[in-house]
Structure formats: structure tokens, C-alpha cells
Amino acid sequence: MKKDDFSFTLDRREFIKLVGGGIVVFFTAGDPLALPQQRGRGYPEDFNAYLKIGEDGRVSCFTGKIEMGQGIHTSLAQMLAEELDVPLNSVDMVMGDTALCPYDSGTFGSRSTKYFGPPLRQAAAEARGILIQLASEHLGIPAEKLTAKEGAVTARDGSGKKVSYAELARGKTIERHMAEKPPIKHHSEHIISGKPTDRMDSEQKVTGEAKFAIDVRLPGMLYARILRPPAHGATLKSADTKAVQDIESVRVYEDGDRIAVLHEHPDMAAKALEKIKAQFEPSQPRLDNANIFEHLVKSAPEGSVVTEKGDLPEGKGMASQTLSQTYFNHYVAHAPSETHTAIAQVEGNKATVWASTQSPFRAQAEVVEALGFPPENVRVITPFVGCGFGGKNQGNQITEAALLAKWSGRPVQVAWSRKEEFFYDTFRPAAVIKIESGLDSAGHIVFWEYKNYFAGDRSSQPFYNIPHHLVLSMGGWGGRSGGSAHPFGVGAWRGPGSNTNVFAIESHIDVMAEAAGMDPLRFRLHNLTDERMKRVLTAAAERFGRTFAKAPSGKGYGLVCTDYLGTYVATMAEVKVDRKTGAVRVERVVCAQDTGEVINPEGARMQIEGCITMGLGYCLTEEVRFKDGRILDENFDTYTIPRFSWLPEIETILVDNPDMPPQGCGEPAITTMGGVIANAVYDAIGKRMFTLPMTPARIREALG
Amino acid sequence: MDKNIRFRLNGKTMDLTSSPDRMLLWVLRSDLSLTGTKYSCGEGFCGACTVLVDNEPVMSCQYPVRNIEGKDVLTIEGLKKNGKLHPLQTAFMQHNALQCGYCTPGMILGAYALLLKNPEPSAGDIADAMEGNLCRCGSYNRIIQAIQTAARMMRGERS
Numbered sequence: 001m002k003k004d005d006f007s008f009t010l011d012r013r014e015f016i017k018l019v020g021g022g023i024v025v026f027f028t029a030g031d032p033l034a035l036p037q038q039r040g041r042g043y044p045e046d047f048n049a050y051l052k053i054g055e056d057g058r059v060s061c062f063t064g065k066i067e068m069g070q071g072i073h074t075s076l077a078q079m080l081a082e083e084l085d086v087p088l089n090s091v092d093m094v095m096g097d098t099a100l101c102p103y104d105s106g107t108f109g110s111r112s113t114k115y116f117g118p119p120l121r122q123a124a125a126e127a128r129g130i131l132i133q134l135a136s137e138h139l140g141i142p143a144e145k146l147t148a149k150e151g152a153v154t155a156r157d158g159s160g161k162k163v164s165y166a167e168l169a170r171g172k173t174i175e176r177h178m179a180e181k182p183p184i185k186h187h188s189e190h191i192i193s194g195k196p197t198d199r200m201d202s203e204q205k206v207t208g209e210a211k212f213a214i215d216v217r218l219p220g221m222l223y224a225r226i227l228r229p230p231a232h233g234a235t236l237k238s239a240d241t242k243a244v245q246d247i248e249s250v251r252v253y254e255d256g257d258r259i260a261v262l263h264e265h266p267d268m269a270a271k272a273l274e275k276i277k278a279q280f281e282p283s284q285p286r287l288d289n290a291n292i293f294e295h296l297v298k299s300a301p302e303g304s305v306v307t308e309k310g311d312l313p314e315g316k317g318m319a320s321q322t323l324s325q326t327y328f329n330h331y332v333a334h335a336p337s338e339t340h341t342a343i344a345q346v347e348g349n350k351a352t353v354w355a356s357t358q359s360p361f362r363a364q365a366e367v368v369e370a371l372g373f374p375p376e377n378v379r380v381i382t383p384f385v386g387c388g389f390g391g392k393n394q395g396n397q398i399t400e401a402a403l404l405a406k407w408s409g410r411p412v413q414v415a416w417s418r419k420e421e422f423f424y425d426t427f428r429p430a431a432v433i434k435i436e437s438g439l440d441s442a443g444h445i446v447f448w449e450y451k452n453y454f455a456g457d458r459s460s461q462p463f464y465n466i467p468h469h470l471v472l473s474m475g476g477w478g479g480r481s482g483g484s485a486h487p488f489g490v491g492a493w494r495g496p497g498s499n500t501n502v503f504a505i506e507s508h509i510d511v512m513a514e515a516a517g518m519d520p521l522r523f524r525l526h527n528l529t530d531e532r533m534k535r536v537l538t539a540a541a542e543r544f545g546r547t548f549a550k551a552p553s554g555k556g557y558g559l560v561c562t563d564y565l566g567t568y569v570a571t572m573a574e575v576k577v578d579r580k581t582g583a584v585r586v587e588r589v590v591c592a593q594d595t596g597e598v599i600n601p602e603g604a605r606m607q608i609e610g611c612i613t614m615g616l617g618y619c620l621t622e623e624v625r626f627k628d629g630r631i632l633d634e635n636f637d638t639y640t641i642p643r644f645s646w647l648p649e650i651e652t653i654l655v656d657n658p659d660m661p662p663q664g665c666g667e668p669a670i671t672t673m674g675g676v677i678a679n680a681v682y683d684a685i686g687k688r689m690f691t692l693p694m695t696p697a698r699i700r701e702a703l704g
Numbered sequence: 705m706d707k708n709i710r711f712r713l714n715g716k717t718m719d720l721t722s723s724p725d726r727m728l729l730w731v732l733r734s735d736l737s738l739t740g741t742k743y744s745c746g747e748g749f750c751g752a753c754t755v756l757v758d759n760e761p762v763m764s765c766q767y768p769v770r771n772i773e774g775k776d777v778l779t780i781e782g783l784k785k786n787g788k789l790h791p792l793q794t795a796f797m798q799h800n801a802l803q804c805g806y807c808t809p810g811m812i813l814g815a816y817a818l819l820l821k822n823p824e825p826s827a828g829d830i831a832d833a834m835e836g837n838l839c840r841c842g843s844y845n846r847i848i849q850a851i852q853t854a855a856r857m858m859r860g861e862r863s
Contacts, residue, residue: 069804069841198800205805206793208740208780212806215739223734266743267730337744337752337806337840386742386806387840418745606800606843613842636749636838644831647844 019052019062019100022169023130026050026102026177027123050102051080051123053131057151057166059084059091061120064104064361065112066096067201068385068392069610070666071603072112074200078599079117082193083124083184085148086165088200096360096382106359108390108492110565110664113599117662125182134168187597187658194658196602201384211383213356214341214415221343221411222251223266224404225273227259228420231629232488233283243275253407260404262412270417283629285487292430293328296453296475299485303474306457315447315468319438321515326434327504328691329455329674330623331427331486333633334493335641338386340395340424341415344405350377351402356385358392370399371406389614390492391425419634426491427624429477431455433504443516445527450505454485456497459671460505463563465529487629494611495667498564499618503674503692506560510551510679511688519548520559520679532594532657533568537561539655540570540592551683556587558680564668568594568655571612571672573648575680579703582696584620584681586646591669592653596660608652608669615673616642623693711772714782724770728762729753731769732779740780740809744838751837754810755779761817763836780809783816792816795854796847803841811837815851823859825851 027050052060061080067073077091094100096107128148135153136143139161146153153168155161187194204210227239236257244252244261250272253260259276263269287295316322342355344367351371357363360380367378385392401414416424432453440446448462448469456477462469478491493499513523521541528534537559541548546557556577561570574588589612598604621640625632633639674692682688687702709720713736722731732738732755741764744752748766755764756778757771783790792812795801802808811834818825818833825833830848839847 069802071803198797199802201805202797202800202802203789203793205802205808206789206796206812207784208738208809210805211739212742214743215733217737217739265726265730265734267726267734335840337750337804337838338742339744384805386744386804389840415743418747602800606803606846609845610803610842613844614840635747636745637747641838641840642842642844643838644834644844644848647831647848650845 020054021171021173022052022054023127023172023174024050024052024176025123025127025130026175027119027126051120051127053127053165053169055166055170057090057164057169059086060094061091062094062101063116064096064098064101065116066107066358066360066382066385067093068107068358068388070112071199071600071606074197075113075599075603076117076120077200078193078197079121080124082190083121084128086151088192088197090151096357097379098360098364099379103361106362106393107388108358108393110567110666110668113662114566114664117599121184122181125184126176129182130174130176131165131168135163138163138168193599194597194601197600198602205384212338212341212386213343213354213383214338214386214413216343216354216383216413218343218345218411221413222262222264222408223269223413223415224260224262224401225266225269226400226414227273227276227278228423229280231283233285233629234280237279237281239276239278241276243277244272247272247275251408253404260400262404262408266413266415285629287487288627289330289623289625293432296430296485297432300453300474303472306452306471306473307461308470309466310468312447312449312468312470316438318440318446320441321439322436323438323508323511323515324434324436325508325511325690326432327500327507329431329500329503330692331430331490331626332493332618332622333422333425333427333624333639334387334389334391335421335636335639336387336389336391339416339418339421340392340397341413342395342398342401343411343413344401345411346371346402346405346409349373351405352379352381353398353402354381354383355398356392357382357395357398358385358388358390359394362394363398366399367402370402389494390496393492394426396424418636422624422634422639423631424489426478426489428493428496428499429454429456429486429490431500433500435504435508437508437512439512439516443518443523443526445512452501455500458495458497458501459562459564460497460501463530463533464509464524464527466527487626488631494614495564495671498562498667498671499674502560502562502671503678506562506672506675507678507688507690510682514551517550519550521548524559524561533561533563536568536592536594536655537570539653540572540590543592543651543653544572544590546574551679552686553683556680556684558676558678558683560672560675560679562668562672564664564671566596566663567665567668569668569672571669571676573676573680575677575684577681577684577699579685582699582703584677584694584699586616586648586677588649588651589676590651590653591672592655593665593669594655594657595665595668596663597658598654599662601654604654604665605652607665609650611667611669612650612673613642613647615670616646616677618693619673619677620693621695623695707770709769709773711774712776714778720769722769725768727765728755728767728769728772728777729764732764738779738781742806742809744806749836750807751814751834752807752810754813754837756813756817759817759820761814778813778816780813783812790816791857792819792851792854795850795857798853799846799850801843801846801850803843807837807839811839811847815847815854818851819855819858823855825855827852
């Protein structure tokens with residue numbers, strides 16, 4: 001092996017010391033987002049993950065992915081155990097450690113199982129081949145007369161001759177790059193993958209032993225509180241830190257407008273910060289929840305064509321009815337249970353950072369830049385992450401902790417308060433969708449013109465059979481394409497783009513169904529040619545067991561279907577609306593999902609249930625209120641997220657499709673919630689809600 | 705002014721020297737390094753920091769340590785007895801009643817307090833008692849099932 005292969009963060013000797021002996025197989029996970037040209041300088045280009053069979057027989061999978069609740073800690077282990085023929089409980093997942101794990105672009109977009117899983121299987125198959133070869137030499141039996149099972153290689157002849165993986169790995173250091181793609185098992189042979197499996201991290205989590213970044217304790221560590229502006233755009237005029245300087249055991253950091261206080265206890269640091277008298281220049285933005293949509297449409301970039309087909313004028317000529325509507329969606333917060341947190345330790349020109357992040361390698365690069373240390377001297381370790389949902393793709397707490405640790409010479413924790421979390425979070429962007437569509441006299445959709453302001457284009461591609469369509473995207477959900485028009489940071493939020501798009505598209509499909517004189521289910525089937533989508537819709541409808549009638553039927557039934565990056569979802573719901581208070585009560589949700597081959601059916605159901613539950617929030621209550629750069633919702637007293645009492649009966653259906661490679665599962669179902677509840681509310685009260693969230697006040701207003 | 709505060713923590717007598725105004729959450733997490741009790745909202749709106757004081761659930765982020773003098777404090781670290789998981793812990797595992805797991809200690813302690821008062825709670829009883837405990841991952845339905853399973857186990861019925 002060339003030395004270059006270990007150019008990630010440690011030199012080869014140190015790497016081997018950390019990883020230990022055994023059999024190591026390197027491989028490349030084929031995520032298009034992790035292609036070499038998109039990686040930082042100095043990262044290896046020939047592999048981005050590896051697995052190891054240790055001398056104790058334990059199997060470790062090293063990946064830059066992280067576990068934030070989505071369950072890949074279990075499902076990836078299942079894929080590995082299956083292909084390597086080892087018991088599931090002999091697998092250890094080593095995740096998100098930049099020193100031990102090769103580069104990974106981050107954990108987002110429901111991509112881990114889809115893109116990381118298949119090469120992981122191949123690497124495991126490669127390792128099994130190596131073990132069988134070693135066993136052949138060890139036992140003096142030809143490889144074709146051997147078989148692997150439960151962590152050992154056994155003679156097929158029934159002689160009982162057998163050698164364990166541990167024995168084969170002992171005293172060896174074998175490194176192998178996966179060159180060709182070895183054949184993997186057919187799903188019909190699976191005994192671990194595809195079987196409902198309990199979470200492998202749950203014992204640690206029910207005992208309180210599981211460590212999150214916020215739980216890391218180091219000798220001599222200090223907790224930092226940082227002076228923050230009262231509003232986005234406000235700048236520090238002056239700060240009087242004298243009252244704090246006098247407190248014993250508090251250290252005060254001042255560098256321009258960056259002021260922090262550090263103490264051995266986090267509450268004492270917070271108390272000390274309150275004593276700083278600071279004056280800020282108010283911010284300029286004159287935006288709030290009432291004028292934001294107008295502002296966004298006005299400041300939208302020219303945009304780009306997402307997809308087009310046929311000829312719109314021709315489609316318009318075919319239409320016997322034209323329907324135009326505009327849909328609105330407000331800002332929402334990720335509101336992770338664990339706020340953004342980091343703990344940094346700096347020794348000489350070496351730094352170690354424990355971070356609550358979805359992107360440990362991005363964090364590492366940021367620390368390298370902030371401290372000016374060589375990349376190989378900066379290690380980011382990601383313990384369990386307490387929720388992410390896209391919000392932890394970034395976060396300044398990491399470099400703040402690193403800078404303060406370097407300055408103070410002590411380990412420093414920066415954990416955002418809930419108020420800071422609601423201030424520095426990258427919210428899901430507010431967005432506006434304008435749709436014009438047409439029907440012919442037979443109830444076929446003949447044209448579809450879709451203008452998307454700032455939602456992002458995901459899930460905006462029509463999957464109905466429409467001869468003439470044009471989909472335009474003016475401003476994305478984050479980064480350069482979407483950031484500047486908003487008064488604060490925006491970014492990916494579980495199912496980015498899609499939550500808004502599916503709400504608008506599927507609300508509008510219902511608008512057309514009514515105009516066509518059809519019930520919502522029949523209208524969809526009438527306009528679908530995609531057999532896979534029809535199958536998912538039918539599966540949901542059978543379980544739902546209610547007959548849809550032309551809306552509004554007064555019954556409160558709603559349905560939605562969508563394609564989220566290859567995962568097909570159909571969701572049906574039953575709601576009750578209190579006409580006096582405007583409160584919506586979701587009674588029942590049925591969700592059918594075809595996500596290709598399912599690795600952990602139990603895990604998939606948990607993700608779908610979580611999506612439905614979390615999704616109730618952005619449907620009904622969640623909206624970040626702001627004015628002139630100030631965030632008015634700063635905690636869970638006014639920013640209302642779903643609670644126990646909200647919970648509907650939830651039924652999940654995993655539509656069997658094992659011949660299709662596994663697709664993503666962490667996000668698809670949440671994208672259906674806005675549309676399905678809006679459609680159910682319309683069916684209940686005959687008033688269409690064009691704005692999310694459907695708060696009691698908005699429902700009362702609609703009812704007049 | 706620091707004060708000596710004597711209390712029982714997970715069954716053991718402790719002497720704590722602290723300002724009596726400090727909140728129990730921070731004393732547990734930073735002075736005593738018991739990190740199973742979580743910080744999440746800091747203002748008593750989410751239940752992640754729930755611990756028991758004399759078998760009553762309290763939000764430790766709002767509970768000054770002067771109030772624990774002479775009392776019994778139970779945290780998640782004290783639930784396992786002689787290496788054996790509490791039925792609530794076992795039931796949460798059986799039902800996969802967690803995802804990220806951050807709210808889990810507070811959920812389990814809230815449920816523990818409920819089952820002391822009501823050994824056979826309905827789903828509605830559980831929702832009422834636990835309404836102040838938030839789970840952003842959305843495991844509520846499974847948590848309700850886990851609590852009912854644990855209740856059956858504790859009543860000596862087969863789960």
C-alpha cells in the first residue's frame with residue numbers, strides 16, 4: 001500500500017496504532033456528494049470507509065457518518081453482519097471521528113443506507129473472501145469446500161473442522177483495498193438484514209450512559225458563555241466588562257466584538273455574562289412574518305428551470321378549466337433536543353474537539369482554519385448527537401470552543417442556550433409557491449406551471465402524467481442560492497424543499513380533483529401512469545379503509561402521495577376541526593412507503609412514525625416569529641412542538657420491494673404531512689388553507 | 705455564600721458545598737459529573753432534566769439545591785439496581801421507545817413517578833402526566849406503550 005493512502009489526518013504509524021492489528025478492508029462509498037473533486041485538499045480519493053476484523057474477532061466499521069437518532073448505527077451494522085456472516089452483536093460502529101474515519105461529506109439527505117450501504121456490503125463480502133482464503137491455508141482445505149457462518153469458517157464436509165475469524169485475524173495486519181465488486185448475497189438468503197431489529201444503542205440511552213457532546217467532561221474544563229447581539233444585524237457599540245472582571249474564578253475573553261466569560265460551572269458562567277453591560281446598534285432589516293412573503297417574491301433571483309416538458313401554450317389551449325393558486329410556508333426551527341455544542345481541548349498545536357455535528361469533517365476544516373493548525377493535528381470526535389434534522393450541518397459553536405480553548409489553555413465547552421439555538425439555527429426558509437394548472441373535460445391534467453420562491457427544488461418534479469409542464473425554481477433552501485434574501489440564516493430542514501413543495505403540489509392536486517368532480521383518490525389514480533406510485537397509494541387506501549368522496553365531504557379525510565428522492569410515500573389522514581377554537585385534532589394517520597429493500601423494518605417504521613409526529617408541528621403550530629432582526633420565539637413556551645396529547649393513531653405500511661436497492665428513509669414521510677393535513681382540513685370544513693402552519697387563528701379566520 | 709447541603713443521591717448520603725441558589729441540574733451535571741440528566745431548554749418547558757425529589761418529578765433546571773436538603777434525589781444513574789435494569793428501562797428498549805435518546809432519561813424518570821402513583825395508567829393518563837416532556841424525534845406512541853408494558857412487568861404480570 002502506498003503511504004499516500006493514509007493521508008487523511010494521521011500518519012500511517014499512528015493510524016495503525018489507533019486501529020490495531022487485524023484484517024482491514026478499505027472501500028469507497030459511492031455517494032455522488034462525496035466525489036473526490038468535492039473533497040477538501042489532502043483527503044484520500046481511493047477510499048472513504050473501511051472495516052476491520054480485529055484480533056478479538058470483533059468487527060468494526062469506520063465511517064464518517066454520525067448517529068443522531070435515525071438508526072444507521074443499527075442498520076449499517078446489520079448490512080455488515082449479514083454479508084460478513086458474523087453475529088450482529090459482534091459489530092462495533094465507529095462513527096464521525098476524523099482521526100479514525102476517512103472523509104465523509106456529512107450525514108444528511110437520507111443518504112447513508114442508500115449510498116453507503118451497498119459498498120459496505122461489498123467490502124464485507126470481500127473480507128469474507130479473505131477470511132475463507134486464510135482459513136483454507138490454516139485448515140488445509142480448498143476454499144470451495146469451506147463456508148462462513150457466525151464469525152467462523154467451517155468445512156462443508158461435516159467433519160467439524162472450523163476456525164474462528166478471531167483466530168484468523170490474530171497476529172496479522174492485512175490491508176486490502178476493494179478493487180472489484182465482489183458478489184453479494186441475494187436478499188432471499190438474508191438472516192440479519194431485512195429482519196426487524198431493536199436499536200443497538202438503546203441500553204446506553206436508557207441508562208444515561210450514552211455520551212452526547214454536551215456530556216463530555218475533561219479535567220480542568222471551563223464552560224463559556226458568549227455575548228450575543230439582541231437581533232440579527234445588530235452590532236456591538238460598547239461593552240463594560242468591569243463587573244465581571246472583578247469576580248473571582250471568572251475569566252473574561254475580549255477580542256473586538258467577541259466577548260466571552262468562562263467558569264468551571266456553566267450556570268455561573270451564564271450568571272457572570274448577565275453582568276456585562278453592552279450597547280448595540282440596532283439592525284436595519286424591516287421584515288416580519290407579515291411582510292416576508294412579499295419581500296421574498298420581490299427579491300427572488302431569476303431562477304432556473306428544474307424540469308420542462310411539452311409546450312405550455314399548447315397545454316393551455318387544451319384546458320377547459322384553469323386553476324391558479326399561491327401557497328405559503330413560514331420559517332421553522334430544527335429545535336434539536338441537544339443544542340449545538342462543542343468541547344475543545346488544545347495542547348500545543350494539536351486540537352481535539354467533541355462536537356454535536358452532522359458534518360465532522362466540515363467541522364475539522366473549520367477548526368484547522370480558525371486555529372491555523374495543520375489538518376493532521378485537528379481531530380473532531382462525534383459522540384451520539386441529540387437530534388440534527390439538517391440543523392447540525394453547520395454551527396459556529398465548534399470554532400468558538402476551539403478559539404477559547406486555545407486562548408485559555410483549558411478545555412472549553414460552548415453549548416448554545418435554547419435562546420441561542422433559536423437565534424443561530426439555520427431555519428427552514430419561508431417560501432412561496434405559485435401554481436397555474438389546467439384540466440381537460442375528461443379530468444386529465446393538461447398543463448402545470450410551477451414557480452417556486454425559496455423552497456428549494458426537491459420533490460418539485462411532477463410525477464403525474466402531465467403532457468405540458470414547466471417547473472421553475474427562484475432561490476433554493478440555503479447557501480448562495482437562498483441565503484441572502486432572508487433576515488437570518490436558513491438551511492436544510494428534514495426533507496429540505498420537499499415539505500413546502502409537497503404541501504403546495506398535493507393541495508393543488510386536490511383543488512383540481514374537486515374542479516374535475518372527482519374524489520381525491522380517484523383523481524390521482526386517473527392522472528398517474530407510474531405503477532409503483534399507484535401500488536403505494538392503493539396500499540395506503542386499503543389500510544385506511546375509508547371511502548373518499550368528492551371534497552369537502554365533511555368527514556375530514558385527506559391524502560397525499562410523493563416521490564422523495566426515489567422513496568415513494570402515500571399518506572392518508574383523518575382530522576377533526578373544532579370550529580369554535582380553530583384547533584385541528586389529527587385522529588389517525590396511515591402511511592405506506594416503498595423505500596426499496598428495507599434493511600431494518602423496525603427502524604424504518606420508527607423513522608416513519610417520527611416523521612409523522614414531528615410533521616404535525618410544521619402543519620399546525622411551528623412558525624418562527626420575528627421582527628426587525630429579533631427572533632420572538634426563544635423557547636418551547638411559545639414555539640410549540642408536538643406533545644404526547646397530540647398523537648394520532650399511526651399505522652405504517654412497508655410496501656414490499658426488495659429487488660430495488662435500498663432508498664432513503666429518514667425524511668420521506670415528513671414531507672407528506674403539510675399536504676395531507678391541509679387536504680383533510682379542507683374535507684372537514686370546506687375551507688382551503690393556503691398557508692402553513694394551520695394555526696387555530698388561521699383556521700378561525702378561514703371560517704370567517 | 706456557599707452552604708453545606710446534605711441529601712441522599714441515588715440512595716447514598718452526600719454532602720454538597722454549593723450556593724443554595726444554584727439549580728440542581730448544573731450541580732448534577734458539572735459539580736458531580738452525572739450527565740444522564742440533560743439540559744435542553746433551561747426554563748422548565750421540556751422535561752429533559754426531570755429527576756425525582758422524594759419521589760416527585762421536578763425539572764432540575766428550575767429547582768434550587770437549597771430544596772434538596774434532607775431529601776432523596778433519584779437520577780437516571782440510580783435506576784439500575786445491582787446491575788439489573790429497571791422494568792421501565794427494559795420496556796423502553798423492547799419498544800424501541802427512543803431515537804436520539806436525549807430526552808429518554810427525563811421520560812423514564814417522569815414515567816417512574818407516574819407509576820408510583822398510578823400502577824395501571826391508561827394511554828390518556830400517561831399523556832396527561834407526561835405532557836411536559838418533549839421528544840423531538842417523535843417517539844411518543846412507543847413511549848406510551850413502553851410505560852404500559854413496564855407497568856405490567858412491575859405488577860408482576862407477564863409482558
